[in-house]
Amino acid sequence: MNFTEEAVKDLAAKPFVRPVFVKSELHQAIADAVVKRVDGRGTSMAGLCSAVFEDSIWNGTSFFAVDCSIDGGSPYMYHLSADKILGFKLDEDDVFTEIRIAETAIVPDGDWGEKEVERVRVFQRVGEVVTWSLWENGSGGYTQVVANQAFALKVIPVFPVHSSAVVPSGELFVPSLVKDLVRENLEHYRKLSDYSNILHTTSCPALFITGVDEDAQVIIGASGAIRGPIGATLSYVESNGSATTAGREAIQDLERKMRSRCAGMLENNGPTETATGRALQAGQTNNKVAIIAVNMASALEACLAGYAYFLKIATPDFVVDINTDYGITSNPEELTALANARTMGDLSREDHLQELKRRGILRNEFSVSDNEDRLSTELS
Numbered sequence: 001m002n003f004t005e006e007a008v009k010d011l012a013a014k015p016f017v018r019p020v021f022v023k024s025e026l027h028q029a030i031a032d033a034v035v036k037r038v039d040g041r042g043t044s045m046a047g048l049c050s051a052v053f054e055d056s057i058w059n060g061t062s063f064f065a066v067d068c069s070i071d072g073g074s075p076y077m078y079h080l081s082a083d084k085i086l087g088f089k090l091d092e093d094d095v096f097t098e099i100r101i102a103e104t105a106i107v108p109d110g111d112w113g114e115k116e117v118e119r120v121r122v123f124q125r126v127g128e129v130v131t132w133s134l135w136e137n138g139s140g141g142y143t144q145v146v147a148n149q150a151f152a153l154k155v156i157p158v159f160p161v162h163s164s165a166v167v168p169s170g171e172l173f174v175p176s177l178v179k180d181l182v183r184e185n186l187e188h189y190r191k192l193s194d195y196s197n198i199l200h201t202t203s204c205p206a207l208f209i210t211g212v213d214e215d216a217q218v219i220i221g222a223s224g225a226i227r228g229p230i231g232a233t234l235s236y237v238e239s240n241g242s243a244t245t246a247g248r249e250a251i252q253d254l255e256r257k258m259r260s261r262c263a264g265m266l267e268n269n270g271p272t273e274t275a276t277g278r279a280l281q282a283g284q285t286n287n288k289v290a291i292i293a294v295n296m297a298s299a300l301e302a303c304l305a306g307y308a309y310f311l312k313i314a315t316p317d318f319v320v321d322i323n324t325d326y327g328i329t330s331n332p333e334e335l336t337a338l339a340n341a342r343t344m345g346d347l348s349r350e351d352h353l354q355e356l357k358r359r360g361i362l363r364n365e366f367s368v369s370d371n372e373d374r375l376s377t378e379l380s
Contacts, residue, residue: 001185001188001189001192002185003181003184003185003188003255003258003259003262004178004181004182004185007178007181007258007262008054008057008058008178009054010262011057011262011265011266011289012050012053012054012057013050014266014289014323015049015053015289015292015293015296015322015323015324016046016049016050016053016323017323018323019035019046020035020045020046020049020320020321020322021035021320021321022034022035022045022304022318022319022320022321023318023319023320023321024316024317024318024319025317026315026317027308027313027316027317027318030308030311030313031304031318034077034304034307038076038077038078039076039077039078040073040074040076048064048077048078048079049296049300049322051079052064052079052161052296053161053292053293053296055079055081055082056161056162056163056292056296057163057176057177057178057292058176058178059081059082059083059173059176060082060162060163060164060173060174060175060176060177061082061160061161061162061163061172061173061174062079062080062081062082062160062161063079063080063081063082063085063158063159063160063161063299064077064078064079064080064158064159064161064299064300064303065077065078065079065080065157065158065159065303066078066153066157066159066303066306066307066310067157068152068310075306075307075310075311077303077304077307080101080158082173084101084102084103085099085100085101085102085172086100086101086102086120087099087100088100088172090170090172094167094169094170095155096123096125096155096156096158097124097125097126097156098122098123098124098125098156099122099123099156099158100120100121100122101120101121101122101123101158102118102119102120103118103119103120103121104116104117104118104119105117105119105136117136117137117138118136118137119134119135119136119137119145120134120135120137120142121133121134121135122134122135123151123156123157123158124148124156125155125156128154129150129154130150130151130153130154130155130156131148131149131150131151132146132148132149132151133146133147133148133149134146152309152310153306153309153310155306157303157306159299159300159302159303159306160172160299161292161295161296161299162174162292162295163176163177163288163291163292163295164291165291165295177265177288180261181258181261181262184254184257184258184261185258187254188251188254188255188258191247191250191251191254192251194247195244195247195248195251198244198247199244202238202239202244205236205237205238206236206237206238207220207234207235207236207237208233208234208235208236208237209226209228209232209233209234210232210233211228211229211231211232211233212226212228212229212232212234216228265287265288265289266287266288266289290324293322293323293324294322294324296320296322297320297321297322298320300320300322301318301319301320304316304318304320305318325358335361338352338355338356339352350368353366353368353371354368
């Protein structure tokens, strides 16, 4: 029972119950295009973000990366797992000055064959000059196959997404969110294995015979009988089940603990919100999954700025909106409470509309300011 994988997939799906939205005052057409296809191969923004999000839960830190073909093709963004980072260097502002990335490539082998080779891509930055090189593993070890080449961006094109709100200075990685859950999952596996073995041993009663000669033939079955001298006893011995009951209860307790740990990642650490009180604290989400979503939006904006630079856009103004409202319902009672608060004047029109947006009543890209403009036009 892989509780950890199930939990990671469930948590990673939370931010994407609503589409990822990228807004730009100057370049909305480009924003709309990149949301639909980020890598030139049909991957959507939601698909890319989902992969990075899941990896950041597993590893604690994951990465967006952006690049462009040497021959001047279209730029593309991709997921870079923490497992691929071989080494790095940061400056005093915790900005990359070097990073080494493990890669694999399929290259020709003879006239018809192919083979997989290991490579290391190295980015280095001195001031605002970034270079890259490529090393390939062969029979004599790693050799440089591409010498230092100038890179178009002024920063190394790797943007981390952390699962923590605070990252110590000089550090690139933070601990996995599910490290304790993994340990408990292993404990669950051991206990379940022991429990299965106990059931195998105790579920079959043993035949207990006394007063019968050792060489006496014993036939067990529907068509057989055992004859013994006077005073001989014959009975089945079986467990009273106390050990198996205790084992099952221990496993159930552990399962409840693991489910509670997963639910805790979606709990806000601040004061409990009520249906009407949420409007006063709109956006104050500080649960562990929401923290990743906020960090992801920031990293994605930086990655999109690099993407725009390849397109020779000097003033990228992309703003990323990723859902951070989990468990917010749209049941009739809450909608009525919000409507009453609006009617009584306890809730502004803007906050009322924002609450409807949080609950999925209004579309994700709904803009309060645009709505005000349209209303003024209709009333004039």
